[in-house]
Amino acid sequence: MATRALSAERIIRAAYGITRPQTARRVVRFELLGGSVALAVFRHDGDVGQTCVRVARRLDDGRAVQMRKASRNRFANLHEFLAYFDEIYARYGQPTR
Secondary structure: OHHHHHHHHHHHHHHHOOOOOOOOEEEEEEEEEOOOEEEEEEEEOOOOOEEEEEEEEEOOOOOEEEOOOOOEOOOOOHHHHHHHHHHHHHHHOOEOO
16 A cells, blocks of 8 residues: 555656645645556645645656646535545546555
8 A cells, every 4th residue: 555655656746746745735645546647635734724636647658747637726615525536536446455
């Protein structure tokens, strides 16, 4: 499980430059969906704790690209947050262990 989280972290870092020790945004979770799609959930500490999600994909040639249409900046409520994850998991696969 830790290996998959580290793989997801590498993909997100290559695509977005998001790392764990940042002051304004704190990564809560990394997930690897399938074998090449990574998801990072993070919170903006300075923006009333808003939760944001970034999605990236590792291409066959080794590059990591941002998936901006799949990423979200804000959620209105918990129902919308859970519906978003249901949609992402249906589209790209469940995080495997």
